[in-house]
Amino acid sequence: xxxxxxxxxxxxxxxxxxxxxxxxxxxxxxxxxxxxxxxxxxxxxxxxxxxxxxxxxxxxxxxxxxxxxxxxxxxxxxxxxxxxxxxxxxxxxxxxxxxxxxxxxxxxxxxxxxxxxxxxxxxxxxxxxxxxxxxxxxxxxxxxxxxxxxxxxxxxxxxxxxxxxxxxxxxxxxxxxxxxxxxxxxxxxxxxxxxxxxxxxxxxxxxxxxxxxxxxxxxxxxxxxxxxxxxxxxxxxxxxxxxxxxxxxxxxxxxxxxxxx
Amino acid sequence: xxxxxxxxxxxxxxxxxxxxxxxxxxxxxxxxxxxxxxxxxxxxxxxxxxxxxxxxxxxxxxxxxxxxxxxxxxxxxxxxxxxxxxxxxxxxxxxxxxxxxxxxxxxxxxxxxxxxxxxxxxxxxxxxxxxxxxxxxxxxxxxxxxxxxxxxxxxxxxxxxxxxxxxxxxxxxxxxxxxxxxxxxxxxxxxxxxxxxxxxxxxxxxxxxxxxxxxxxxxxxxxxxxxxxxxxxxxxxxxxxxxxxxxxxxxxxxxxxxxxxxxxxxxxxxxxxxxxxxxxxxxxxxxxxxxxxxxxxxxxxxxxxxxxxxxxxxxxxxxxxxxxxxxxxxxxxxxxxxxxxxxxxxxxxxxxxxxxxxxxxxxxx
Numbered sequence: 001x002x003x004x005x006x007x008x009x010x011x012x013x014x015x016x017x018x019x020x021x022x023x024x025x026x027x028x029x030x031x032x033x034x035x036x037x038x039x040x041x042x043x044x045x046x047x048x049x050x051x052x053x054x055x056x057x058x059x060x061x062x063x064x065x066x067x068x069x070x071x072x073x074x075x076x077x078x079x080x081x082x083x084x085x086x087x088x089x090x091x092x093x094x095x096x097x098x099x100x101x102x103x104x105x106x107x108x109x110x111x112x113x114x115x116x117x118x119x120x121x122x123x124x125x126x127x128x129x130x131x132x133x134x135x136x137x138x139x140x141x142x143x144x145x146x147x148x149x150x151x152x153x154x155x156x157x158x159x160x161x162x163x164x165x166x167x168x169x170x171x172x173x174x175x176x177x178x179x180x181x182x183x184x185x186x187x188x189x190x191x192x193x194x195x196x197x198x199x200x201x202x203x204x205x206x207x208x209x210x211x212x213x214x215x216x217x218x219x220x221x222x223x224x225x226x227x228x229x230x231x232x233x234x235x236x237x238x239x240x241x242x243x244x245x246x247x248x249x250x251x252x253x254x255x256x257x258x259x260x261x
Numbered sequence: 262x263x264x265x266x267x268x269x270x271x272x273x274x275x276x277x278x279x280x281x282x283x284x285x286x287x288x289x290x291x292x293x294x295x296x297x298x299x300x301x302x303x304x305x306x307x308x309x310x311x312x313x314x315x316x317x318x319x320x321x322x323x324x325x326x327x328x329x330x331x332x333x334x335x336x337x338x339x340x341x342x343x344x345x346x347x348x349x350x351x352x353x354x355x356x357x358x359x360x361x362x363x364x365x366x367x368x369x370x371x372x373x374x375x376x377x378x379x380x381x382x383x384x385x386x387x388x389x390x391x392x393x394x395x396x397x398x399x400x401x402x403x404x405x406x407x408x409x410x411x412x413x414x415x416x417x418x419x420x421x422x423x424x425x426x427x428x429x430x431x432x433x434x435x436x437x438x439x440x441x442x443x444x445x446x447x448x449x450x451x452x453x454x455x456x457x458x459x460x461x462x463x464x465x466x467x468x469x470x471x472x473x474x475x476x477x478x479x480x481x482x483x484x485x486x487x488x489x490x491x492x493x494x495x496x497x498x499x500x501x502x503x504x505x506x507x508x509x510x511x512x513x514x515x516x517x518x519x520x521x522x523x524x525x526x527x528x529x530x531x532x533x534x535x536x537x538x539x540x541x542x543x544x545x546x547x548x549x550x551x552x553x554x555x556x557x558x559x560x561x562x563x564x565x566x567x568x569x570x571x572x573x574x575x576x577x578x579x580x581x582x583x584x585x586x587x588x589x590x591x592x593x594x595x596x597x598x599x600x601x602x603x604x605x606x607x608x609x610x611x612x613x614x615x616x617x618x619x620x621x622x623x624x625x626x
């Protein structure tokens with residue numbers, strides 16, 4: 001594992017259509033770490049992830065494993081960082097196998113086709129994620145939890161060590177949320193992955209993250225361990241939420257409390 | 262749906278180890294369809310020739326083959342000089358239109374994309390009309406040969422049209438729907454057709470030449486036309502077929518394609534140019550023939566698979582066979598008169614389009 005941090009963001013400023021979305025964000029994610037970005041709607045969480053993933057031009061601001069992202073060629077970057085979007089497009093008629101094979105794109109020469117190695121990698125990933133029996137199934141017919149596993153499989157097939165997850169659990173019930181996050185955590189251990197995620201459910205976010213970053217109005221307003229970030233004061237101030245924070249086994253638990261009229 | 266029940270691998274069925282790709286049986290079916298269309302197309306006509314003899318005579322065109330077809334010298338001339346160029350042109354045009362349709366559907370991630378509906382054909386039509394009307398080509402009443410300027414004008418016109426449609430359809434921003442693109446295509450088509458009508462009004466001496474071309478006829482085809490279309494068709498075919506896998510990657514969206522290391526916009530421009538070139542070549546040879554680009558790729562997708570590595574080559578083959586056979590209908594159904602082939606494809610394509618619309622409703626809303 002390289003000594004350089006997996007992600008280093010310095011003074012990242014992004015404006016979309018003249019509106020500033022990120023107004024000078026700093027962020028460091030150490031290799032092997034799980035960092036979750038939280039923040040109210042419109043805080044710029046997804047934009048931050050897109051910039052780290054190379055989907056937005058962010059000249060000079062983003063460095064991945066010590067290399068400025070602008071210095072990486074597209075295919076090189078795709079071997080370093082894999083993104084699972086909030087609600088990935090599910091092409092009609094595409095099988096699970098073919099979908100996961102798309103993850104091998106950065107290894108397939110332009111206009112070329114998949115090698116035996118690519119197929120072997122994909123089969124190995126499918127088995128590891130307990131998806132072996134699904135490979136022929138049409139992706140569109142899978143349930144939400146199964147699909148999320150397939151999206152992860154595609155990202156793993158990409159062979160990247162940095163995984164960006166944008167709201168990985170937003171479409172799932174509570175049981176499947178835990179299942180998917182447990183899986184991500186297990187894979188992080190087995191493959192030495194670094195995880196940068198955005199999440200809305202604060203309790204679950206706090207239970208899995210090593211560190212959390214609270215983003216509000218395009219700025220980092222708090223960063224640290226879940227215990228340092230998930231405080232009643234910070235959440236009241238930036239989410240305008242009335243919550244009680246209770247101590248749990250794996251981190252603070254955030255419980256919404258109805259305001260007294 | 263019960264995921265648990267369906268997730269278990271059925272006994273005896275091995276896990277899929279092969280990615281989606283063109284199965285040899287489908288490739289063979291496509292080639293067979295082209296050969297059947299070729300023999301049927303050449304055999305049928307005012308003088309019906311026995312298909313066996315026609316097949317023998319066609320084989321004789323290959324170097325080193327000398328079969329006795331039993332046809333008279335005059336009949337051989339009918340085969341090689343009259344019917345064959347027409348059928349070959351039909352094959353080329355059908356293949357191009359279907360391939361372009363399949364390609365546009367992938368590039369725009371839009372099941373309704375078709376050279377006709379995107380305004381590409383109208384753009385080519387306006388450009389060709391301008392060349393005929395302003396250039397005085399074919400003022401003697403009918404276009405006999407195809408001037409070299411026509412495919413070029415058609416290409417410029419089709420690129421301009423698809424550019425306009427794309428820009429208009431993208432005006433909705435990130436949240437644009439596939440329907441937006443088609444509405445833009447309709448608007449662009451209407452606009453360009455108005456321009457064409459205006460040109461025709463001002464140059465009424467070329468109306469007949471333009472109309473006989475517009476309605477899409479293969480009647481006047483000779484080897485000259487085939488040779489003029491062929492280089493464009495080959496170029497389009499090579500470029501588009503090489504990008505089948507990239508179109509599969511594009512189907513998951515631009516963001517995903519970018520994070521997988523592709524340059525979606527660059528691929529998109531290249532493929533739009535290639536498909537428009539093929540469309541322009543087809544349109545300049547035979548006028549506006551609609552719906553081939555939607556009927557064929559959708560049928561292929563339904564039957565053989567949804568990967569563009571399957572859709573594109575099979576659309577080329579089945580599109581070729583489809584148009585050559587449609588031409589047989591066009592020239593025999595009301596014999597001795599000929600129905601313009603564009604009318605036949607539109608009669609078939611209209612209802613088919615409604616069908617696609619119904620199945621694609623999910624995508625459009």
